[in-house]
Amino acid sequence: MTAAARTAAIRIDARAGVVIAMAAFLGIVAFFWPFLVAPGKFGSNYAPPLIFGVLLVIVLCVVISEIAEGGIDSKALAMLGVLSAVNAAIRPLGAGTAGIETVFFILVLAGRVYGPGFGFTLGCTSLFASALITGGVGPWMPYQMFGCAFVGMLAGFLPRASGRREVLMLAGYGSVSGYLFGFLLNLSFWPFSLDPNSSIAYLPGLPFTEQFHRYLAFDLATSLGWDTGRAVTNFVCITLAGPAVLTTFRRAARKARFQAPVRFDPAPPPIGGKSAAGGNGGSP
Numbered sequence: 001m002t003a004a005a006r007t008a009a010i011r012i013d014a015r016a017g018v019v020i021a022m023a024a025f026l027g028i029v030a031f032f033w034p035f036l037v038a039p040g041k042f043g044s045n046y047a048p049p050l051i052f053g054v055l056l057v058i059v060l061c062v063v064i065s066e067i068a069e070g071g072i073d074s075k076a077l078a079m080l081g082v083l084s085a086v087n088a089a090i091r092p093l094g095a096g097t098a099g100i101e102t103v104f105f106i107l108v109l110a111g112r113v114y115g116p117g118f119g120f121t122l123g124c125t126s127l128f129a130s131a132l133i134t135g136g137v138g139p140w141m142p143y144q145m146f147g148c149a150f151v152g153m154l155a156g157f158l159p160r161a162s163g164r165r166e167v168l169m170l171a172g173y174g175s176v177s178g179y180l181f182g183f184l185l186n187l188s189f190w191p192f193s194l195d196p197n198s199s200i201a202y203l204p205g206l207p208f209t210e211q212f213h214r215y216l217a218f219d220l221a222t223s224l225g226w227d228t229g230r231a232v233t234n235f236v237c238i239t240l241a242g243p244a245v246l247t248t249f250r251r252a253a254r255k256a257r258f259q260a261p262v263r264f265d266p267a268p269p270p271i272g273g274k275s276a277a278g279g280n281g282g283s284p
Contacts, residue, residue, distance in 0.1 A: 020120065020153075023059045027146050030056055031187045034202050035211055056142035060124055060149070075256045076114075080122060083110055087126035088133050101178070101230045103130065105237035106245070107148060108174050111155030112166075113249040119152025143188040151177045167242045174234030182227035186219055194218070 029036060083106060091103040103126060111119025127145040131137045154177070161169050191202035200218040203211070 016117070024150070026055060026059055027150070030146070031143070031184050034187065034191050034215070035208055054142075056146050060142070060145060064121055064124060076118065079114070079252070079256070080118065080125060083122055084125040084129050087122070088129035091126075091130045092134055100233045102233065102237070103127075103148070104151060104178065104181075104230070104234050105174060105241065107152040108155045108170055108177070108234070108238060109242060109245050109249060111152035112158060112170060113246060113253060114156070116153040116156030119154075119156045120149045121152075123147075123149035123152040140185070140188060143185055147181045147184055151181060166246070167239060170242060171235045171238040174238045175231040178231035178234045179227045182223050182230060183219060186223050187215070190215060190218055 087103050087106050090106075091101070093102050107119060107123055107126065110122055124145045127141065127148050131141050131144075155170070155173060158169060158173060194201035196203060200214050200221060202214070206214070
């Protein structure tokens, strides 16, 4: 068994892997619906994100249940609860000011140590708990949960590395994921955030290339600064705190032994003819 397998907190079986793949496909459709939905298919532009938002919540529940059924024990559940609470508590510290987000570096490091299944689940539960604490429940929440879930999951699939090389790889991934998260989340509200007469607004019926060019211009004009703040925050936090946090997570994984098999040994035979209850088999 490899080191990664020994520290994986949640085991993903074949069925859960298929469900996650289907969820990934639905997530892509949910984010990129402005480029995929033909004009006139829905009564208004507000219908697709609402429909996909409900579907994403359902799919996330199914995925988490499949992962749990595939292999999550009490120790992994306790670790998930602790890290979800920590993430929910530290997220308001950044409050998104200038793009500063403090939630991603723990997702990346936990996904790296405890595996893609744990990273996916932690991304969902962290954002859900944070939304309940900060009052951030809304139609955008499923998209945020889905985006963070894949940030944590993909961290578990990064190539093997150690030492400073691993920290730099995770810091680079954190920066890229910061930009990618912003790029995807903007798609969830771009179609109704601007005057349709604007040159960077969503306009149903345009060819894909022209529509995508409009979105790139919108993303660069409205979100690049915030995404840069998120990317820099991820890079700095992982670079500075990464070595200590990775060591702590791996020490906890070794002590917890998430994937250790459970064995039940038979009871030892009676000693000296006495029964297990301590009697001698005769009359007093």
